[in-house]
Amino acid sequence: MPDFSTDAILLRKIEYGDHDFIISFLTQSKGKISTIAINAKKSIKRFSGALDLFSVNHIQCTLPKKKKDALIILSRADLENGYANIRYDVFKTAYASFWVELIYFWVEEDKKQSLLYDLLLFSLKMLSDGAIDKAVLSLLFQIRFMHISGFSPQIETCAVCCTSLDQINQKKIWFDFQDGRMLCQNCIQNKTKHGMMVSKGTLKQLYWINNTPMERSDRIRFSNIAIREGERLLESFIPFHVGRNFKSLQFLNQLRRQL
Numbered sequence: 001m002p003d004f005s006t007d008a009i010l011l012r013k014i015e016y017g018d019h020d021f022i023i024s025f026l027t028q029s030k031g032k033i034s035t036i037a038i039n040a041k042k043s044i045k046r047f048s049g050a051l052d053l054f055s056v057n058h059i060q061c062t063l064p065k066k067k068k069d070a071l072i073i074l075s076r077a078d079l080e081n082g083y084a085n086i087r088y089d090v091f092k093t094a095y096a097s098f099w100v101e102l103i104y105f106w107v108e109e110d111k112k113q114s115l116l117y118d119l120l121l122f123s124l125k126m127l128s129d130g131a132i133d134k135a136v137l138s139l140l141f142q143i144r145f146m147h148i149s150g151f152s153p154q155i156e157t158c159a160v161c162c163t164s165l166d167q168i169n170q171k172k173i174w175f176d177f178q179d180g181r182m183l184c185q186n187c188i189q190n191k192t193k194h195g196m197m198v199s200k201g202t203l204k205q206l207y208w209i210n211n212t213p214m215e216r217s218d219r220i221r222f223s224n225i226a227i228r229e230g231e232r233l234l235e236s237f238i239p240f241h242v243g244r245n246f247k248s249l250q251f252l253n254q255l256r257r258q259l
Contacts, residue, residue, distance in 0.1 A: 050077035160187035
């Protein structure tokens, strides 16, 4: 792989030694990559204002010449959008931090993820602009993230009797975290201990936002009850499936409890 440049969203930054940073990006052309920004703490010309979490940059990278397994060298980063409107809002910052943490820990390195890049870029832009309610936007991000990543929940039909969601008469449906599927109350004896009851209306709205073009996302209307229920469902299922508790999600829930 030759030296390259690409647009990239910053996922994680950690200090390395006295002057350097190790920085992970989700890039437009190469998926998730890890880089080292040498002397980044002192280099205003190469990195000024460009190395903040979830900022969008055009980066230039150099491959290590001696050790093939060494980190890619971040030669330059030019800021394209720092999303100041997100940074000045603690709730928006919490949501964006959850999204990038989720991507960082789930996505493999050096595997092109153009759909996921577009989803994150769209979500950050909508969050910054305030075009969509931030809680609803997070539901959209999470369910589409799952779909792109290959573990989308089955919310179209009962997993046992195959009755479609529209044809199920009960108002409450069991969602199984272990298998990522829903069960109508007639088949609920097959449930595992990991899951929760969800209203039929909430599942229908989640199905809608997962299957409607993102350009129409500003038409999404969730009741407060459906938002809270959707949050509990997705924010429980994703950590269960990924096998990790997210610090940013814990912080987001602390903020919610303070309201």
